Amino acid sequence: MEADLQAMFNPGTVAVIGVSTSNPFHPANIIYNKNYYGYDCDVFPINPRGGELERRRVYRSISELPKKADMAIVAVKAQIVPKVAKECADAGVRSMIVISGGFAEMGEEGRALQDELVEICRSASITLVGPNCFGVYAPPVVDSFFLPPERTVLPRRGNIAVASQSGAFLVDQIMTNFHEAGIGLSVAVSMGNKAMVDEEDLLLYFAGRDDTKIICFYIEGIDEGVRRFIASAKEVAPSKPIVVFSGGKSERGKAAARSHTAALAADHELVEGALRQSGILEAETESEVTSFCKILAFFQHRPMSLCNIAVLSSSGGHGVLTSDLAAVAGINVPEFSEERQHEIRRLLEPNIQDIAALVNPVDLTGSASDQDFERALDYLLSKDDIEAALVLTLPYTPMMTSFVGTRLGQVVKKYDKPVVAYVPNLAKYGMVLEGFELNGIPVVHSIEEGVQMMKALRLLGDSCAR
């Protein structure tokens, strides 16, 4: 299968079948324009009635094209998709993405149509993604997502590959959240009904991509493809961490998944256990998907069995809430000995020596300066029993400067230990944020996300220890 997916992600020539000469918002038109103006593939529009698009010829069928198409992207009514697929087979197309809905997710009639489509593709050795999907986002070559580019945001290029059973969840949550969190993406796939290409195929393909270091999946329910995916994950996870978020856990969620992509109901406990046993990191919330992927992008090569973290804050309340969240996530925030507290206190500036609370979480108070954070962090990371640190910086406080990120970054470079910084989500702190991230410290905008990142490291360590 892997060879065929190469063709899916690297087509030289692409036919977009179903463009309208009257409706510029038709999905096929958006796909055609997107690729014509923004991607490297050579793209041709097709509509049986022919005509023109901005003075460029619209071809009546794939057999009319001046070049052989490697890939066909199809957005026509479900009923005529089999006919189109036959023409693609005759034209020697190697891969096909069917955007159209109206297949297995709509009941028996649609399922028959889908079976027919698969049969045609299989006999002609065409690799099929979909139907009922957004397809493949593979910059800079091709992008079959039918959303107007001016309405969407894209994550920067990077080393995480994502596949999702829901196209909208992929675009609206994963890709948008990645954009906001500054996480880089290599490729993304909306799998839809998974009539042919499924989770396992994509996992193995991602595993072989040099530009991909982390793999992320959104799945709904469990079926044969997911079972094989879980089995194969065992081989992949040790070299490329795999994050999975699973929808359709509740009874009503399962029902919704059935009518969405014809997904089969699954017992959630079974899924959970199987994921864990394969070394997969299961994200329990949408927010964990982003947190897990981001911390792995910063610290993927440091599998560890995370036991003890230090929490460094300028706010007692933040420390209290961090302790609560850490307890739920199974993260240990060990109480520091009197001796250690004494040693930290000696490092602090006189104005906070008498008011800082140093038990862990360490509360340096709202009068703390960059220097106090720098010294306390350096001291704590030097201790063997402290494996990671969560630094809660509030740039509100008067003595903190915009250098705090770069200063703490220099400290972190001395040690091979993950450190995560909390910085409030305000545009005015952009400068501080960059100082952290450019120096190897990922930034989160909520305490919860910070604890989620520590949880990812703990899960990764657990899976390595197995």
Add this chain to the structure above:
Amino acid sequence: MEADLQAMFNPGTVAVIGVSTSNPFHPANIIYNKNYYGYDCDVFPINPRGGELERRRVYRSISELPKKADMAIVAVKAQIVPKVAKECADAGVRSMIVISGGFAEMGEEGRALQDELVEICRSASITLVGPNCFGVYAPPVVDSFFLPPERTVLPRRGNIAVASQSGAFLVDQIMTNFHEAGIGLSVAVSMGNKAMVDEEDLLLYFAGRDDTKIICFYIEGIDEGVRRFIASAKEVAPSKPIVVFSGGKSERGKAAARSHTAALAADHELVEGALRQSGILEAETESEVTSFCKILAFFQHRPMSLCNIAVLSSSGGHGVLTSDLAAVAGINVPEFSEERQHEIRRLLEPNIQDIAALVNPVDLTGSASDQDFERALDYLLSKDDIEAALVLTLPYTPMMTSFVGTRLGQVVKKYDKPVVAYVPNLAKYGMVLEGFELNGIPVVHSIEEGVQMMKALRLLGDSCAR
């Protein structure tokens, strides 16, 4: 007590004790400048060494002031606070905010100092907020939060009053999140060690404020003040909903709370049960604080026992995840009958009639238009068994326009039912967002927050049914 708190929130003349003539970042200087330039109170700087601040006289003591001070804001070392308090008592000050830390939260010695301070205030009938706090934010009169204004954001004026045991959590989480969510604030109080003014005092004061319709508290642990607060909440909650977020639930969190504001450990189950029995809505996460307050700001006068909601989406995946989250939150998303599905289908445009999935969550697909949403929502709100709706709009999809918010707003105005809209958190959707909110539909940026809002309505209904 109420009369004294009036003085705390409406001082005519304020003395800021502890300003520095050399360090412009000293908390007292920030407080002095903030009030001098930005608030209605008449404010005077005090330092025993005298001198000048930008050519304005610094007074040596409160007795030197040209006018009697109603309020003193004190930011000097803990050890000299009792001496300052005596001078305030002699000068006839009615209310005092002690910003300084170094009291009960630091152990026995500090506790003795705090007891001395309280004794002085009590004998002189001075109302005391703090010590170890940010104090009072009461626009447009006075603001004792010692944070540089250029580093913070403030929520707009509105009808929610907030009190918090953690100043930093109040500023960094509640007020910042309110700012981002567009929630309006009447007053805010950081209570610190609560040596005198405590949760119950503030609850009763907020209950009497005409500009306050919703009350929100962050508490850590349970003590005498919190116990009285919970008892009094029973009287207040029926007319003004009360949202409480409680930190220090875990063992380590409790320990952190002790070293933070000398809070007493509490058994979390006890707190939970007591809050519920008093009709308080307990927010379980930071995010729920914002969601609960925002939905109450839109729908406070509609206590209801929420049973069934409709979920309207252009994405199957979003529907699946909503179902999962609703199940956990105890919200019912009832499956629609074949007949109802048929009736909805007839209202849809031809291009989606064959592909929309209408079981509830209703998935109108990525090809849906504003009109499809408008008609489906109108139909569903007209049904007696549907008490509220969650509308998941993805303005990514080609057929949606910027009118979707205002159009759905017109539908909602026909019915007395809460509707919440999900709109992704992108600057480019600001126009859509305003269309919703100006027409009575609160907007959330995650599915989770939408479900949290439905949960708030359910909790409110439960508490009214009791």
